[in-house]
Amino acid sequence: MLGTGDAGVLLQEKGLDVPLSNGQTAYFNYYWLRDNCPSSFDPETRERVNDIFALDEAPRAASAAIVGGDLEIAWAGTNDVSRLPLSLLSAYSAGEKRPDIANLPREPWYGDHYAKMARFSYDEVMEDTGRRRDWAKAMLTDGVALLTGLPDTDEALTDTAGLIGYVRPSYFGLTFEVKTHIKPTNLAFTSKALPLHTDLPDEDLAPGVQFLHCRANTVEGGNSIFVDGLAVAEDFRKAYPEDFELLVNVDVPYFCEHDTFDMRSRQRVIELDEHGNISGVTISQHHADIFDMPQHELDRYYPAFCRFGRMMRDKKYLMQFRLNAGECIVFDNHRIVHGRAEYSATSGERHLRGCYTDRGELRSTYRILSGEGRFK
Ligand SMILES: [Fe+2]
Numbered sequence: 001m002l003g004t005g006d007a008g009v010l011l012q013e014k015g016l017d018v019p020l021s022n023g024q025t026a027y028f029n030y031y032w033l034r035d036n037c038p039s040s041f042d043p044e045t046r047e048r049v050n051d052i053f054a055l056d057e058a059p060r061a062a063s064a065a066i067v068g069g070d071l072e073i074a075w076a077g078t079n080d081v082s083r084l085p086l087s088l089l090s091a092y093s094a095g096e097k098r099p100d101i102a103n104l105p106r107e108p109w110y111g112d113h114y115a116k117m118a119r120f121s122y123d124e125v126m127e128d129t130g131r132r133r134d135w136a137k138a139m140l141t142d143g144v145a146l147l148t149g150l151p152d153t154d155e156a157l158t159d160t161a162g163l164i165g166y167v168r169p170s171y172f173g174l175t176f177e178v179k180t181h182i183k184p185t186n187l188a189f190t191s192k193a194l195p196l197h198t199d200l201p202d203e204d205l206a207p208g209v210q211f212l213h214c215r216a217n218t219v220e221g222g223n224s225i226f227v228d229g230l231a232v233a234e235d236f237r238k239a240y241p242e243d244f245e246l247l248v249n250v251d252v253p254y255f256c257e258h259d260t261f262d263m264r265s266r267q268r269v270i271e272l273d274e275h276g277n278i279s280g281v282t283i284s285q286h287h288a289d290i291f292d293m294p295q296h297e298l299d300r301y302y303p304a305f306c307r308f309g310r311m312m313r314d315k316k317y318l319m320q321f322r323l324n325a326g327e328c329i330v331f332d333n334h335r336i337v338h339g340r341a342e343y344s345a346t347s348g349e350r351h352l353r354g355c356y357t358d359r360g361e362l363r364s365t366y367r368i369l370s371g372e373g374r375f376k
Contacts (some may be wrong), residue, residue, distance in 0.1 A: 165357025222343030
């Protein structure tokens with residue numbers, strides 16, 4: 001039985017006050033209550049089927065009461081009744097963002113990280129969802145992990161990537177081969193040293209997660225160099241706060257132009273998340289377009305940009321190692337900066353096969369494997 005103001009519910013013009021189990025009273029807007037009643041969601045598709053746009057007038061409660069563990073509302077002018085669990089109301093009563101299990105604290109790492117790097121075998125991530133969850137977690141906290149024991153097949157790379165996302169194309173296609181090309185369209189496809197960079201900042205949405213499966217590496221030289229851009233950016237923030245602000249706020253033009261493509265985009269060197277924490281970096285000297293900012297702004301920007309680029313090369317941050325055949329390094333392309341020492345192309349064979357997935361799917365995988373979700 002519904003009754004106006006029953007059990008301490010106080011009806012107001014645009015919403016109502018509800019006493020919650022913690023003893024506090026919280027206010028909820030009528031639109032919100034109408035739109036988020038569990039019956040507003042289709043149990044099969046789990047999508048909202050309520051059409052809040054279709055209301056002729058603002059929703060208003062005719063009466064409301066707490067019945068069992070629910071707030072029951074009879075809506076004015078209709079026969080509709082909503083029942084919202086008090087647990088749902090409590091979760092949203094403070095107006096705070098919905099907690100996200102995938103929002104894990106990022107842990108900066110330094111040049112000594114190779115021995116500590118999270119490692120998983122191909123077989124265990126294929127067969128064991130717990131280990132796959134641990135891998136996804138390492139990707140969120142450390143931004144890098146090493147997979148071992150991959151079969152020497154083309155599918156091994158894409159099958160592995162498919163465990164934590166969908167392989168997404170770039171303008172090089174679904175996959176790419178890092179080896180010496182006869183007509184290279186990218187510095188990576190030569191045997192020259194490859195300065196520290198993140199991949200494809202010239203794309204509107206640069207690839208989120210990168211996979212590099214080493215198929216062969218018998219050359220002299222060619223060691224991999226990885227840096228946690230987050231660790232550098234955190235130190236940079238403390239040491240050079242004004243420069244940091246510039247790298248956070250100024251868009252840099254990036255490009256990649258060849259016979260059949262002309263990619264261009266603008267990115268900020270240091271990326272912050274919604275909480276103001278550093279969430280990544282985007283940097284590539286070989287894909288940076290001619291800076292087109294006003295020249296007087298460059299008086300400040302260039303020194304800050306170079307200071308950051310030099311700091312990134314400090315030995316303190318460089319994780320240098322040899323990638324071996326059968327290994328696959330997986331890393332957050334918006335956080336981990338990578339490069340390679342030059343190698344002698346005639347001394348042997350060096351072949352990495354690569355592909356990308358996106359960060360959103362990585363977080364989705366982690367939530368699913370952690371049993372998180374509103375429809376559990
Ligand atoms: Fe790269």
